[in-house]
Amino acid sequence: MDKCSFQLKHSYLALMFHLAVFAVLMTLLYLLLPWVLWCSLLLLGGAAYLLFYRKTPKITGLDYLDGKEWTLSALGAKHRVQISHIIDHQAYIVVYFQHARSKPIIVWCDQMPFQQWKSFKVLAKMI
Structure with missing residues (x-):
């Protein structure tokens, strides 16, 4: 051969997939959790993105x-x-x-x- x-x-499709999953998860958590806990999870998700996803x-x-x-x-x-x-x-x-x-x-x-x-x-x- x-x-x-x-x-x-760079894959924009992968980035959109990850953002869509994160948005759906955060929407469900917004409906289930108190506002303060939801904000802390939103910040935790942003920190996880900066620490782990960008380092691949x-x-x-x-x-x-x-x-x-x-x-x-x-x-x-x-x-x-x-x-x-x-x-x-x-x-x-x-x-x-x-x-x-x-x-x-x-x-x-x-x-x-x-x-x-x-x-x-x-x-x-x-x-």
């Missing part, structure tokens, strides 16, 4: 090498990884790695052009 290179950009590694590219070997580019650094398995959820694809220390990555459909997305899905089915 030819060398496949996938350049990833920004993957900028995936390069297919051979079999389950891939090169993962993250902000200038390149790592050679082996993919354990890939799960396609239509709007996003979850990529799991062989090493237990490596966290799985989520590739959303708006992170690459449509043609690359289609070829990435085909490649994911082949692995």
Whole structure:
């Protein structure tokens, strides 16, 4: 198979998904909890976003090498990884790695052009 290179950009779909889940959760909590407790949970949710979500590694590219070997580019650094398995959820694809220390990555459909997305899905089915 030819060398496949996938350049990833920032996903606005993922951000909108996370904000929608947070908004639904906060609306339900607003209906169930006193106002002061709701405000404290709102601040806690904002702090969790700033501390944890923004610190996730920004993957900028995936390069297919051979079999389950891939090169993962993250902000200038390149790592050679082996993919354990890939799960396609239509709007996003979850990529799991062989090493237990490596966290799985989520590739959303708006992170690459449509043609690359289609070829990435085909490649994911082949692995």
